[in-house]
Amino acid sequence: MSSPEQWTHPEPDAAPAATAAKPTAEQVIAGLRATDEGGADLVQLLTPEGERVTHPDFDIDITPEELRGLYRDMVLIRRVDREANALQRKGQLGIWVPLLGQEAAQIGAGRAMRETDMAFPSYREHGIAWTRGINPTELLGIFRGTDQGTWDPVEKRFHPYTIVIGNQVLNAAGYAMGQKFDGKVGDDEGEATMCFFGDGATSQGDVHEGFVWAAVYDAPLVFFCQNNQWAISEPTERQSRLPLYQRARGYGFPGIRVDGNDVLATLAVTKWALDECRHGNGPILIEAFTYRMDAHTTSDDPTRYRLSDELEMWKLKDPIERVKVYLVRQQWADHEFFESVEADADKLGEELREFCTNMPDPPAERIFSNVYAEGNPNLEAQRDEFLDYVSGFAGGEH
Amino acid sequence: MAAPTMDRSTAAAPATPVQTLTISKALNMGLRASMEANPKVIMMGEDIGKLGGVFRITDGLQKDFGEQRVLDTPLAESGIIGTAVGLAIRGYRPVCEIQFDGFIFPGFDQIVSQVAKLHYRTQGKIKMPIVIRVPFGGGIGAVEHHSESPESYFAHTAGLKVVSCSNPADAYWMIQQAIDCDDPVLFFEPKRRYYEKGEVDTTAQPGKLFESRVLRSGTDATLVAYGPMVRTSLDAANAAAEDGTSLEVIDLRTLSPLDLAPVFESVRRTGRLVVVSEAPSESSIASEIAAKVQQECFYSLQAPVLRVTGFDTPYPPSKLEEEFLPDLDRVLHAVDRSLAW
Numbered sequence: 001m002s003s004p005e006q007w008t009h010p011e012p013d014a015a016p017a018a019t020a021a022k023p024t025a026e027q028v029i030a031g032l033r034a035t036d037e038g039g040a041d042l043v044q045l046l047t048p049e050g051e052r053v054t055h056p057d058f059d060i061d062i063t064p065e066e067l068r069g070l071y072r073d074m075v076l077i078r079r080v081d082r083e084a085n086a087l088q089r090k091g092q093l094g095i096w097v098p099l100l101g102q103e104a105a106q107i108g109a110g111r112a113m114r115e116t117d118m119a120f121p122s123y124r125e126h127g128i129a130w131t132r133g134i135n136p137t138e139l140l141g142i143f144r145g146t147d148q149g150t151w152d153p154v155e156k157r158f159h160p161y162t163i164v165i166g167n168q169v170l171n172a173a174g175y176a177m178g179q180k181f182d183g184k185v186g187d188d189e190g191e192a193t194m195c196f197f198g199d200g201a202t203s204q205g206d207v208h209e210g211f212v213w214a215a216v217y218d219a220p221l222v223f224f225c226q227n228n229q230w231a232i233s234e235p236t237e238r239q240s241r242l243p244l245y246q247r248a249r250g251y252g253f254p255g256i257r258v259d260g261n262d263v264l265a266t267l268a269v270t271k272w273a274l275d276e277c278r279h280g281n282g283p284i285l286i287e288a289f290t291y292r293m294d295a296h297t298t299s300d301d302p303t304r305y306r307l308s309d310e311l312e313m314w315k316l317k318d319p320i321e322r323v324k325v326y327l328v329r330q331q332w333a334d335h336e337f338f339e340s341v342e343a344d345a346d347k348l349g350e351e352l353r354e355f356c357t358n359m360p361d362p363p364a365e366r367i368f369s370n371v372y373a374e375g376n377p378n379l380e381a382q383r384d385e386f387l388d389y390v391s392g393f394a395g396g397e398h
Numbered sequence: 399m400a401a402p403t404m405d406r407s408t409a410a411a412p413a414t415p416v417q418t419l420t421i422s423k424a425l426n427m428g429l430r431a432s433m434e435a436n437p438k439v440i441m442m443g444e445d446i447g448k449l450g451g452v453f454r455i456t457d458g459l460q461k462d463f464g465e466q467r468v469l470d471t472p473l474a475e476s477g478i479i480g481t482a483v484g485l486a487i488r489g490y491r492p493v494c495e496i497q498f499d500g501f502i503f504p505g506f507d508q509i510v511s512q513v514a515k516l517h518y519r520t521q522g523k524i525k526m527p528i529v530i531r532v533p534f535g536g537g538i539g540a541v542e543h544h545s546e547s548p549e550s551y552f553a554h555t556a557g558l559k560v561v562s563c564s565n566p567a568d569a570y571w572m573i574q575q576a577i578d579c580d581d582p583v584l585f586f587e588p589k590r591r592y593y594e595k596g597e598v599d600t601t602a603q604p605g606k607l608f609e610s611r612v613l614r615s616g617t618d619a620t621l622v623a624y625g626p627m628v629r630t631s632l633d634a635a636n637a638a639a640e641d642g643t644s645l646e647v648i649d650l651r652t653l654s655p656l657d658l659a660p661v662f663e664s665v666r667r668t669g670r671l672v673v674v675s676e677a678p679s680e681s682s683i684a685s686e687i688a689a690k691v692q693q694e695c696f697y698s699l700q701a702p703v704l705r706v707t708g709f710d711t712p713y714p715p716s717k718l719e720e721e722f723l724p725d726l727d728r729v730l731h732a733v734d735r736s737l738a739w
Contacts (some may be wrong), residue, residue: 148519164511174484209477370522373580
């Protein structure tokens, strides 16, 4: 990591003072190193070149079938992401939040969870949603503006997307406390909760409070921070002096930095962390070291604040390519398999386009529905008055 | 999820059903009754366990129900509310204590962004049966941030329900009704009235939670108040009666949703309305009542609706609070202005 002092306290008589928005060339190079290298503590089991490596603390037995499954998950969710991005460009979605580059972090984490575990996402967790059995079509309405997420969060054990940065960390801590209060923690059959947030969120008070709560109540909670290096335009250096995983120590629980572009390492570390939690040894922080390959959202323009060199460097660390290389090298997958995954992706993309373009607008009553569980007579009167007004127009349309 | 039906008369039955209690004790007994009736009811807050809360409202509950149902939480209000959200999703019915009115703002984000909106966001798939208890209002000679009346912020937020009790019987029953409610309820307790006494019948619910109530009938003008100002308004009505003026007094009880039917009915008879509240007047509950009454009772009004409130300032140093807070004289002055209009 580059030292934060470099960004904020330039040496006297040195080159012109830098700001976070306009660093010097030397600082850019230092920053590139910072995002490129996860450091000595980075847990990696599959290198960007597709070579299987060992780690003293973490390993995973993976069958060819399982690895093909992870590969397929990543390819499909990338296709969902690219299709949705294109649907926004065509005006079918108001906005999209790309996950490009974070497929391994999300598929690895998501596939580590059991059905009985609970997940609290931020708003970029399309890959986690996929692993929870949520049809990607159910994500579209949020970004088209027809709904705010239609899946059943209790049945799917996948909380609604949370847009206010960091709010969900406290909600997850409370849920995990409930798992403990319910006596569901303490053995291999135990339950655990996962909470997803980004590097930017780590500056939020709610994340700090979530760390405190989970720690003092021994909650079975895995904090899964996807450090994709950028919070819109602000680099991780603007959020922390310390590598994020090291913050856990201050709260009294383990923090691990994993190669978030390595699906095997992410799966192995997350499985371990969830098992620790279900046995009563939580909470645990995982920092998945990854990179946001696309814009923050379709409304963002990353060329204003980061260099294409950085992007090029991270392209070499692609989470999908390294698995493909490994599958081929091991002869665990043949041409036919890769073709079939591509065909599945094509089909999925088509379904998504078809679904999206045919989504009806919600009826006006939807404005007023389910504001309260037990109703509100004043609101009902307001609704009736408005619907009466609307129905006064020809054809009942406003 | 509806709370299990329960027979309150056996849940918390004292030897005699009608007792004279303080608001403080009535709240304590109401909380206890809810905890006995439903094992999913839990208390969360700062110093509410061993200490029993700075106002002793939760006194003895941790001793009897354990540390897992009465949580002395870390000292952070967003944490209290934010974790209550997760516990509610898990099936609990958290009752959060905010130690003082002015400390609720660190939790404001979670209340407005999550507590208020999750039911709507999920179209009813997630319910938020959370009660947030807030000792509110001034009159106790406290330092800054200990005497505020922030209820309007919450009444302005869709998805929340807001109530305030003014007497021991309501305190005992309303807190239980709020805990039974599947919507989130902000429960404002009149802290300067905590030790005022009244009769509580623990066998008979006095009415529904979201209903206003006429406490005193009158014919010349109507007073509407809630929380700590109900006592002030009743005192004003007593004093006015000695001068031959008959004032009707309505305890609002519910601030969101407002139940103004009894107010409209009253104003149609008296033609005059004075709204009394400690909160600053701008964009307040009192303003909302004035707007609705002029809309519904336009031809009955003999005078404009008048508001007697705190001023549009931060809460002042406590040596000035007697001037800041509406009192009997300011209420009667407004009544005189209304009658002379």
